[in-house]
Amino acid sequence: MSTWSVGRYEAVAxxxxxxxxEVVDAVPHGPGTALVDLACGTGNASLHAxxxxxxxxxxxITPELLAIAAAKPGGDAVNWVSADASATGLPDxxxxxxxxxxxxxxxxxxxxxxxxxxxxxxGAALGFSTWVKAGDNPFFTPxxxxxxQPEPGPYSxxxxxxxxxxxxxxxxxxxxVAIENSVLVWQFGSVADAVRFVTDESPMHVTTLxxxxxxxxxxxxxxxxxxxxxxxxADGTVAFDAPYAVITGRRRG
Numbered sequence: 001m002s003t004w005s006v007g008r009y010e011a012v013a014x015x016x017x018x019x020x021x022e023v024v025d026a027v028p029h030g031p032g033t034a035l036v037d038l039a040c041g042t043g044n045a046s047l048h049a050x051x052x053x054x055x056x057x058x059x060x061i062t063p064e065l066l067a068i069a070a071a072k073p074g075g076d077a078v079n080w081v082s083a084d085a086s087a088t089g090l091p092d093x094x095x096x097x098x099x100x101x102x103x104x105x106x107x108x109x110x111x112x113x114x115x116x117x118x119x120x121x122x123g124a125a126l127g128f129s130t131w132v133k134a135g136d137n138p139f140f141t142p143x144x145x146x147x148x149q150p151e152p153g154p155y156s157x158x159x160x161x162x163x164x165x166x167x168x169x170x171x172x173x174x175x176x177v178a179i180e181n182s183v184l185v186w187q188f189g190s191v192a193d194a195v196r197f198v199t200d201e202s203p204m205h206v207t208t209l210x211x212x213x214x215x216x217x218x219x220x221x222x223x224x225x226x227x228x229x230x231x232x233x234a235d236g237t238v239a240f241d242a243p244y245a246v247i248t249g250r251r252r253g
Contacts, residue, residue: 004041005064007206011197013042015186019129019244020044020101026180026248027097027125029054036095036119038085038112038128039103043069043078049099050077057081057095059088060103086111093121100128102244105157109169117173122253126174132161132181132243138231139186139198139242142223143208146216161245174249181245188238194228195221 024045029035031053037046042065046058057079060066066080083089085100086107098120104112105128116126144150159165163179170177188194198205199221209217231240 003207004060004062004203006210007203008201009062009065009203010042010068011201012203013044016102016129016184017044019184019246021048022182022246023099023101023127023129024049024052026127026246027099029097033097034095035097035099036088036090037103038088038098038100038116039107040069040080041065041101041103043072043075043080045099045101046078046080047072047074050074054097057090059083059085059090061085086115088115088119090119092118095119095124096121097125097127099126102129102131104128105130105160109155109159113169113173117251120251122251124251126170126249126251127246129244129246130160131158132245133158134241134243136240137242138194138224138227138240139202139205142220142227146220146223147208160247161243166247170247170249173252175252177247177249179245179247181243184242184244185239186242188228190236191225191228191232191238194238195225198224 029049029052033054035049035054035056037056037058040046040058040060043058046056046069050056051074058069059081061084063082066082069075070080081088085104098116166179167177199209209220212220228238231238
């Protein structure tokens with residue numbers, strides 16, 4: 001079982017679906033375009049591109065998510081492949097465009113960029129989204145408050161939100177690298193709904209909570225509750241901003 005099969009990833013996918021549309025719209029996607037969606041999850045970007053006429057291959061390491069994607073309307077129009085996004089086994093230089101919606105940012109970046117460069121034809125387009133680190137993040141700040149700052153690893157998803165690192169990683173293989181910043185508003189009907197999202201649905205949060213003892217788990221849930229309370233409106237709803245970026249480029253060669 002992978003992290004991404006825990007909880008209910010589709011709940012996350014529903015929130016970030018508008019960004020999937022932006023990512024696809026940022027690259028060629030018309031009829032006849034060979035497009036690969038890497039770390040495609042439950043297929044929002046793949047299905048959007050296929051609906052526009054592209055010939056789409058959706059790749060994800062988690063078969064459970066691909067099964068959800070394939071069962072959606074239009075799912076039979078996509079070639080779904082269960083594989084690591086950085087080692088797909090697909091042919092060299094076989095795609096006119098590659099996209100990813102909050103997917104490839106979780107993959108080791110050196111191997112991921114090498115695979116993107118391998119899969120794309122010279123001049124082909126790249127478009128993917130990434131979260132950008134925020135000072136106030138109700139999804140992450142409580143984790144640091146209760147569990148402490150995570151040990152620095154060799155890479156982390158939010159590194160893709162740092163312009164200098166983006167260019168350092170991409171410029172050798174991609175020209176015209178551009179970064180378009182925007183903000184997604186996370187909205188919940190109530191504080192209880194927001195807490196339920198982290199305890200029952202969001203795979204990363206559910207996985208973190210699973211490994212804690214009861215006392216620490218209770219403290220972390222209380223910290224999440226307090227963080228969401230800080231963003232509660234008079235009508236009881238909860239909303240907060242999450243900055244993100246869409247990164248685009250063109251395969252050199």
